[in-house]
Amino acid sequence: MRDFLTFQAMKENKFEFNYKVFESIDELPEDLRFLLNEARQVTENAYAPYSNFQVGAVGRLVNGEIVSGSNQENASFPVGLCAERVLLATASSLFPKIPIRTMAVSYKSENVKSDHPISPCGICRQTLQEYEERVEHPMQLILGGMTGPVYVIDSASRLLPLAFTSEELR
């Protein structure tokens, strides 16, 4: 009997993507450093009394406008919104036709160290993918904690391989 591990597929595909790793915020180019610093500050605006995990997201639009978001929780837990989606909704409402060029995300917490990057959750990845598709522009991501290394990803959609997209409904 052939077991799963030895089974020879007709064809095997591979997904991979490159992203940049900076040792700290100090290594970043000035414009990206500015955005990550803003994201760190915006964690203060989070409403996260249940998780005590405060996330800040700041985006720079292609026209130079800066928009921010932070996570907003609720006693009914699934109602809560991540910082990334609050930012996307805010930017889309204020500047519906203007793509976000770059988004920085940071976090802080009483419970865990903020010394490494976090990356967007699954629902946010799906939302980011469709945002990029809609505005027809890649969104660069800057991910970093309050200290530690920083990841720079050239397009948010890279985080969602084999995505289910609006294409499927046409």
Ligand code: THU
């Ligand atoms: N959260 C975000 O806002 N962004 C992320 O990338 C990960 C998680 C929020 C959701 C929830 O309010 C808290 O962080 C803990 O999961």
